[in-house]
Amino acid sequence: MIEAFKQIGQILPTLWFDKVKIVGVQPAKDGVFSDVEDVTIVDNEPAKISRKSLKPSDQKDFGTDNYDVVMYIRTGISIPAGSDVYVTDVNGQTVKYKQTGKAYTGYVSHQEVAMIRDEKATEVVANGLGND
Structure with missing residues (x-):
């Protein structure tokens, strides 16, 4: 039975159209000082992002884009807690x-990776119709 799920795991990424870049940190030395530096874990990796919920009544602060998502991604990638994930959707x-x-x-x-988008809204509104 596990073999069937392994085969599914090979097929699933072909159905995912989002591409992700995952950036973590690793220890680094700067002379005598200890520091951390960014390191790319994967880039251009297929994944699927799914929003848990997004209701206007749940928005507590106006002017922010704040919501939870789940990322589905292949096994075999070690993704440390606190990583930054950049997702490019099918529309670019x-x-x-x-x-x-x-x-x-x-x-x-x-x-499955639980993530949060929590940044200030930056969309530009032109002529009241959005940024089409």
């Missing part, structure tokens, strides 16, 4: 998310 729009916890790796076919 890139959004930055912050991973809130360690990925759940309990599935044979994929892993």
Whole structure:
């Protein structure tokens, strides 16, 4: 039975049209000082982003884009808690998310990563019709 799920895990990424870049940190030395530096874990990796919910009545602060999402991505990628995830959707729009916890790796076919988008709204409104 596990073999069937492994085969599904090979097929799932072909159905995911979002592309992600995951950036974490690693320890680094700057002379005698200890520091951290950004390191790219994966780039241009297929994934699927799914919003948990987004209701206007749940928005507590106006002028922010704040919502939870789940990222579905292949197994075999170690994604540390606190990583930054840049998602480019099928329409070419890139959004930055912050991973809130360690990925759940309990599935044979994929892993799930809880993330949050929490940044100020930056969309430009032209002539009251949006930025088409």
